Amino acid sequence: MLKKMPEKGSDWTDLKGEMIERGSGDAKWREGKTAVYVFNAGEDVAQVQKEAYTMYMSENGLGPLAFPSLKQMEDEVVGMGLALLNGNDQSTGTITSGGTDSITMAVKAARDFAFANKTIADQPNIVAPWSVHPAFDKAAKMMSLEVRRIPVADNLLADVNAMSEAIDGSTIMLVGSAPSFPYGLIDPIEELGALAKQKDVWLHVDACVGGYIAPFVRMNGVDIPPFDFEVDSVKSISADLHKYGYCAKGASTVFFRDEELYQYMIFDCDNWPGGRMITPTLAGTRPGGAISAAWAVMNYLGVEGYCSKHKQVTDARQAVETGVKQLGFDVLGSPQLGIIAFSHRHVNVFAIYKQMYKKGWFTSLTTEPKALHLMLSPIHKEVTSTYLDDLKASIEIVRAGNSDSVKEARYS
Numbered sequence: 001m002l003k004k005m006p007e008k009g010s011d012w013t014d015l016k017g018e019m020i021e022r023g024s025g026d027a028k029w030r031e032g033k034t035a036v037y038v039f040n041a042g043e044d045v046a047q048v049q050k051e052a053y054t055m056y057m058s059e060n061g062l063g064p065l066a067f068p069s070l071k072q073m074e075d076e077v078v079g080m081g082l083a084l085l086n087g088n089d090q091s092t093g094t095i096t097s098g099g100t101d102s103i104t105m106a107v108k109a110a111r112d113f114a115f116a117n118k119t120i121a122d123q124p125n126i127v128a129p130w131s132v133h134p135a136f137d138k139a140a141k142m143m144s145l146e147v148r149r150i151p152v153a154d155n156l157l158a159d160v161n162a163m164s165e166a167i168d169g170s171t172i173m174l175v176g177s178a179p180s181f182p183y184g185l186i187d188p189i190e191e192l193g194a195l196a197k198q199k200d201v202w203l204h205v206d207a208c209v210g211g212y213i214a215p216f217v218r219m220n221g222v223d224i225p226p227f228d229f230e231v232d233s234v235k236s237i238s239a240d241l242h243k244y245g246y247c248a249k250g251a252s253t254v255f256f257r258d259e260e261l262y263q264y265m266i267f268d269c270d271n272w273p274g275g276r277m278i279t280p281t282l283a284g285t286r287p288g289g290a291i292s293a294a295w296a297v298m299n300y301l302g303v304e305g306y307c308s309k310h311k312q313v314t315d316a317r318q319a320v321e322t323g324v325k326q327l328g329f330d331v332l333g334s335p336q337l338g339i340i341a342f343s344h345r346h347v348n349v350f351a352i353y354k355q356m357y358k359k360g361w362f363t364s365l366t367t368e369p370k371a372l373h374l375m376l377s378p379i380h381k382e383v384t385s386t387y388l389d390d391l392k393a394s395i396e397i398v399r400a401g402n403s404d405s406v407k408e409a410r411y412s
C-alpha cells in the first residue's frame with residue numbers, strides 16, 4: 001500500500017492537531033476503561049516517563065563508551081531488579097526492548113549453554129506449560145527449536161509431573177511463569193526447580209508481567225511463593241519494566257544467575273569492515289530514552305511508591321473478585337497479583353465481552369476456559385464500581401437474548 005509523501009512539509013501545530021484527532025477513536029485508557037496493553041499509574045508517573053525519556057531520546061544504549069550516563073543508569077536499573085528478585089553478587093543482566101526480546105535472549109543463552117555443555121542429539125526442545133507466552137514459540141521458530149507445550153493441571157498451573165515426562169536429552173530449557181498471562185497465576189516454581197535440578201535442565205522463569213509487582217505485593221503482606229532466584233536452580237528470569245514497572249514502553253530486563261550463564265547470551269562479531277561489535281540483546285541501536293525513563297521512574301517511585309501503587313492494583317483486583325462472584329462468575333484459581341480472569345457458568349462470556357466493548361471497555365479474554373480477563377493498573381481502583389455496574393447490565397442484555405458473541409478476541 002503506497003502513500004505519496006507530501007511534497008511540502010506541514011506546520012507542526014497542524015500535525016499535532018491531526019494526531020490528537022486520530023487518537024479519538026482509540027481505547028479510552030486514560031479514563032481507566034482499558035485493562036490490557038496499557039499500564040496507567042497516574043499523571044505524575046506519566047510526566048516523569050515523558051520528561052526522562054525525551055532527555056535521552058537521541059542517545060544510544062549501543063554505545064556505552066560514548067554514553068557512560070546510560071550505561072550507569074542501565075547498571076543501576078539491572079541492579080535494582082536483581083535485588084528485588086533475590087539475585088546475588090554474581091547475578092547480572094541487561095535491559096532489553098521488551099519481554100519478547102528478553103525471552104528470545106534467554107532462550108538463545110540456554111541453547112548455547114546446552115550446546116557447549118552437553119550432547120544434544122536431536123532437535124533441541126523447550127518444555128513449557130500450555131499457558132506460557134507465545135514469545136517462546138517465536139524465539140523457538142527463529143532458532144529452529146521445538147516447543148513442547150504441556151497441558152496445565154486442573155488448577156491451571158504448570159503440571160510438573162507431565163512436564164517431567166516430556167523432558168528428554170535434547171531439552172535445553174524448562175519454563176514456568178510468574179504469573180502466566182492468561183490466568184494470572186504463579187506456576188509452582190519450587191517444584192519446577194527440583195525437576196530442573198533432577199534432570200539437569202536450564203530453568204527460566206517468565207516474570208514478564210510479575211517481576212516488578214510480585215516482590216512489592218509480598219512486601220505488602222501477601223504470601224507469594226518463591227518464584228525468583230531464591231529458587232536455586234532458576235538460571236534466568238525475564239521481567240518487563242514497561243508493564244508493572246510502570247516505565248515507558250520499550251523496556252524489559254533479562255537476568256542471569258551468574259556471569260558465566262550471561263556470557264552465553266552475548267553476540268560478539270568482528271568479521272566485517274566495521275570492527276568488533278558486541279551486542280548483548282537482539283537490538284543493535286537501543287533507545288536511550290527507554291533506559292533513562294526506567295531509571296527515573298524507579299527512583300521516582302522507590303519501594304514505598306511501588307508498594308503503594310501496587311496496593312491500589314491488588315485492592316482493585318479484590319474488589320473485582322468480590323463483585324464478579326456476586327454476579328455469578330467463577331474466578332480462575334486464586335490470583336495474587338494484578339491479573340484476574342473469570343468464567344460464567346450460565347452466560348456466554350464472549351457475548352458479555354461484546355456488550356462491555358460497546359460500553360467503552362477494552363479488556364481481554366481467555367479461550368480455555370472461556371473467561372473475561374483483566375490486567376489491572378492503579379487507576380482501576382477508581383473505576384471498579386462502574387465496571388461492575390456495566391458488567392451487571394451487560395449480563396442482563398445477554399440474558400435477555402439481545403446480543404451475539406464475538407468470534408475473535410485480540411491478545412497481548
Ligand SMILES: *Cc1c(COP(=O)(O)O)cnc(C)c1O
Pocket residue numbers: 097098099100101103133135177179180181206207208209240252412
Ligand atoms: C507481556 C508478556 C510477555 C511479552 O512481553 P512483550 O513486552 O509484549 O514482548 C511475555 N510473557 C508474559 C507472561 C507477558 O505477560
